[in-house]
Amino acid sequence: MTHVVTEACIKCRYTDCVDVCPVDCFHIGPNFLVIDPDECIDCAVCVAECPAEAIYAEEDLPQDQMDFIRINAELAAEWEVISKSMGALPDADEWKDKPNKRDLLER
Template sequence: MTYVVTESCIRCKYTDCVDVCPVDCFREGPNFLVIDPDECIDCAVCVPECPVNAIYAEDDVPGDQQQFIKINADLASSWTSITKSKGALPDADEWKDVKSKLAELVK
């Protein structure tokens, strides 16, 4: 099992989760983070660090977020590793409670 970043992260990209990851499994895109399923060791330390509750165990991903399992796996192969936290996107606070943001995802 791996952990999955879901829709809540889009256009926010808070990176609190990155600093606690012991294996550097996060990958960074323009406005979203993903977890590389081949690197994740299922430790769950990232879950409570996410201020928008975007990270789930693969088996617990909500039904309406299931497509993010594949999105994480696909994008992890082409996005670069992020190993240190940085500031969230400038308008992250405006987007953190917005639902249905998949169309905003920049690949």
């Protein structure tokens, strides 16, 4: 099992989760974070740290977010590892609770 970053992270990219990850499984993109499923040890410490509530255990993933399993795996192979937190995107707080951001994901 692994954890998955979902749509709620898009346009926010808070990195609070990165500091608590013991295995550096997060990868950073222009406006989104992903978890490398091959590196994640399923410890779940990142879940409580996410201000956008965007991280789920794979078995708890909402049905409408299932495609993020594939998205996380694909983008983790392309994006750079992030091992220290950095500031969220400038307008993250404005985007945090907005739904339907899938089309805004920058690859």
